[in-house]
Amino acid sequence: xxxxxxxxxxxxxxxxxxxxxxxxxxxxxxxxxxxxxxxxxxxxxxxxxxxxxxxxxxxxxxxxxxxxxxxxxxxxxxxxxxxxxxxxxxxxxxxxxxxxxxxxxxxxxxxxxxxxxxxxxxxxxxxxxxxxxxxxxxxxxxxxxxxxxxxxxxxxxxxxxxxxxxxxxxxxxxxxxxxxxxxxxxxxxxxxxxxxxxxxxxxxxxxxxxxxxxxxxxxxxxxxxxxxxxxxxxxxxxxxxxxxxxxxxxxxxxxxxxxxxxxxxxxxxxxxxxxxxxxxxxxxxxxxxxxx
Amino acid sequence: xxxxxxxxxxxxxxxxxxxxxxxxxxxxxxxxxxxxxxxxxxxxxxxxxxxxxxxxxxxxxxxxxxxxxxxxxxxxxxxxxxxxxxxxxxxxxxxxxxxxxxxxxxxxxxxxxxxxxxxxxxxxxxxxxxxxxxxxxxxxxxxxxxxxxxxxxxxxxxxxxxxxxxxxxxxxxxxxxxxxxxxxxxxxxxxxxxxxxxxxxxxxxxxxxxxxxxxxxxxxxxxxxxxxxxxxxxxxxxxxxxxxxxxxxxxxxxxxxxxxxxxxxxxxxxxxxxxxx
Numbered sequence: 001x002x003x004x005x006x007x008x009x010x011x012x013x014x015x016x017x018x019x020x021x022x023x024x025x026x027x028x029x030x031x032x033x034x035x036x037x038x039x040x041x042x043x044x045x046x047x048x049x050x051x052x053x054x055x056x057x058x059x060x061x062x063x064x065x066x067x068x069x070x071x072x073x074x075x076x077x078x079x080x081x082x083x084x085x086x087x088x089x090x091x092x093x094x095x096x097x098x099x100x101x102x103x104x105x106x107x108x109x110x111x112x113x114x115x116x117x118x119x120x121x122x123x124x125x126x127x128x129x130x131x132x133x134x135x136x137x138x139x140x141x142x143x144x145x146x147x148x149x150x151x152x153x154x155x156x157x158x159x160x161x162x163x164x165x166x167x168x169x170x171x172x173x174x175x176x177x178x179x180x181x182x183x184x185x186x187x188x189x190x191x192x193x194x195x196x197x198x199x200x201x202x203x204x205x206x207x208x209x210x211x212x213x214x215x216x217x218x219x220x221x222x223x224x225x226x227x228x229x230x231x232x233x234x235x236x237x238x239x240x241x242x243x244x245x246x247x248x249x250x251x252x253x254x255x256x257x258x259x260x261x262x263x264x265x266x267x268x269x270x271x272x273x274x275x276x277x278x279x280x281x282x283x284x285x286x287x288x289x290x291x292x
Numbered sequence: 293x294x295x296x297x298x299x300x301x302x303x304x305x306x307x308x309x310x311x312x313x314x315x316x317x318x319x320x321x322x323x324x325x326x327x328x329x330x331x332x333x334x335x336x337x338x339x340x341x342x343x344x345x346x347x348x349x350x351x352x353x354x355x356x357x358x359x360x361x362x363x364x365x366x367x368x369x370x371x372x373x374x375x376x377x378x379x380x381x382x383x384x385x386x387x388x389x390x391x392x393x394x395x396x397x398x399x400x401x402x403x404x405x406x407x408x409x410x411x412x413x414x415x416x417x418x419x420x421x422x423x424x425x426x427x428x429x430x431x432x433x434x435x436x437x438x439x440x441x442x443x444x445x446x447x448x449x450x451x452x453x454x455x456x457x458x459x460x461x462x463x464x465x466x467x468x469x470x471x472x473x474x475x476x477x478x479x480x481x482x483x484x485x486x487x488x489x490x491x492x493x494x495x496x497x498x499x500x501x502x503x504x505x506x507x508x509x510x511x512x513x514x515x516x517x518x519x520x521x522x523x524x525x526x527x528x529x530x531x532x533x534x535x536x537x538x539x540x541x542x543x544x545x546x547x548x549x550x551x552x553x554x555x556x557x558x559x560x561x562x563x564x565x566x567x568x569x
Binding site: 049051052067069070071072076079116143145146150152153161163165166167168169170171197198201204205206207208210211213215217218220221222 | 455457459461463490491492494496497498499500501502503504505506507508509519520521522523524525526527529530533535537539540553555
C-alpha cells in the first residue's frame with residue numbers, strides 16, 4: 001500500500017499521470033503483490049543512459065537498486081546514451097529491456113533488491129562481488145562503512161580493496177546490528193547492509209579498479225521533478241522566494257493548481273529558473289538518522 | 293453620584309436589582325439596569341513567527357495557543373497580511389474562510405513574509421453569546437528557510453588502523469547554522485528535528501547513477517544541520533585519493549545550500565556555492 005500511496009502522490013503531482021519519461025499504472029496492485037510485477041505504463045529514454053531511467057524507476061517505486069559500475073584502470077567511463085520507448089512493462093521486463101539496450105549490463109534479483117552488474121562477470125566466480133563467503137558475522141555493527149569493510153577483510157584477499165564513501169544519512173544503522181550469514185556472496189552481503197539501513201536503500205560501485213569505491217544511497221536520482229537550473233552558470237536560482245512547486249506550475253501564483261496546492265514562486269521568476277523541490281509532498285516515513 | 297463595581301462570574305447578561313434612597317428627600321427608588329459580562333482572550337503559547345511550508349516536521353513548530361476566560365467558549369481565528377508575497381494562511385489546514393474554533397491551532401503559510409511581523413493573527417472569543425470586547429492579536433513573521441552558514445571548521449577525526457578489523461580514513465563533521473528570511477534570522481534552539489534533505493551528484497567518479505539521495509535526517513537540538521562525511525577503507529588511503537561531488541542540502545522542504553565537496557587523503561573541503569543571504 002505504501003507503494004500505491006507513493007504512486008498516487010506522483011500521479012497527483014503530474015496531471016495525466018506522467019512524470020518525465022515514466023508513467024506508472026495507477027490501477028490494481030494488491031498490497032501483497034510482487035512489487036516487481038507492477039506495470040510501468042510508459043518508459044522513454046531521450047538521449048539518456050539506462051541509469052537515468054533506473055533512477056526514475058527508483059524514485060517512483062519502493063524498490064531497492066544497487067549498481068556495480070564498470071570500472072576503468074584510470075579516468076572515467078562514458079556510458080552510452082539511448083533514445084527509446086516502451087509501454088506497459090512490468091518492472092522486471094523493463095529491467096531486461098534496459099539491459100538489452102546497454103548490453104554491458106545484466107541484472108538479478110535478491111529479495112526486494114535489484115542488482116545491476118557487468119554482464120561479462122555474470123559467471124566469473126573470481127569477480128569480487130560474486131565471491132562467496134562461507135560465513136559472515138556482523139557483531140554490533142553500527143554503520144554501513146564498517147560492515148562493508150568487514151566483508152573485504154573477511155575475504156582475506158590482499159588484492160581486494162574497498163573505499164567507503166559515506167555522505168549524510170546512509171551511514172548509521174538505527175541500532176547496533178548483529179547477524180550471521182552462511183554461503184553468501186559479497187553482493188548479497190552488501191545487499192543485507194543496505195537492507196539494514198532501511199527499505200529502498202541500495203549501493204553503487206564507482207571509482208577505478210585501483211580505487212574501488214562504494215556508496216550507499218536512500219534512492220537513486222533526485223526527487224521527481226527536482227530540477228536545479230544554474231543561473232549564469234554559477235548556482236541555483238536564488239531569486240526564488242520558495243522552492244516548492246507543483247509540477248503543473250505555469251507561472252501564475254496565488255491560484256491553486258489543479259491538485260489543490262499553491263505555487264510558491266514570485267511571478268517574475270520564470271519557470272525555467274526555479275529549483276523544484278517537492279520534499280514535503282514526498283516525505284518518506286523511514287527511520288530518521290541522528291544527523292543528515 | 294454613587295457608583296458600585298460589579299464582578300461577573302460568567303459571561304452573559306444579568307439584571308441588577310438595586311434600591312436607591314435619596315438621603316435628602318428620603319425618596320426611595322428601585323432600578324434594574326442590565327449588566328453585561330464579557331469574556332476575555334489572550335495569546336498564551338506559540339511564537340511571533342511560523343515557518344513557510346507544510347512539511348510536518350516544520351508545522352509542528354507553527355503552533356499558536358490562546359486562552360479564553362472563562363473557559364468553555366469558542367474561538368474564531370483569522371489572519372491578515374501585508375506581505376507582498378501574498379501568502380495564503382491556513383489554520384489547522386483550513387484556508388480562508390476560517391472555521392477553526394479550537395484554542396490551539398497550527399498555522400501554515402504558503403509564501404513568506406516580505407518584512408518582519410507583517411502578518412497579524414486575530415482571535416475572537418465568545419461564551420454564552422457574549423464576545424470578547426477585545427480580540428487577541430499577535431503579529432508574526434512567516435519565515436522561509438533560506439540559507440546555511442558553516443559553523444566553525446570541519447571537524448576531521450582521522451582513522452589510522454583503529455578497529456577490528458582495522459580501518460583507515462576519516463570521519464568529518466560539518467556544522468551548519470540555519471537562517472531564515474526575511475531578515476536573515478537564525479533558527480534558534482527550540483524547534484528541532486526539522487527534516488533535512490541531502491542529495492549528491494558524483495559526476496567524475498564512475499558511479500553509474502550520478503545523482504543519489506543520501507537519506508533524510510533532522511536538525512539537531514542546537515538547531516543545526518550536522519553533515520557527516522566519511523571515507524573509510526580496509527587499507528591506508530592512496531596518497532592520490534580524490535573524489536568530488538555536488539551536494540544539495542534542504543531544510544524543512546527548501547533547498548538551502550549548494551556545495552562542491554572535495555575529498556583527499558587527509559580530509560574533505562567544501563566550496564560554498566550559496567545561497568548566502
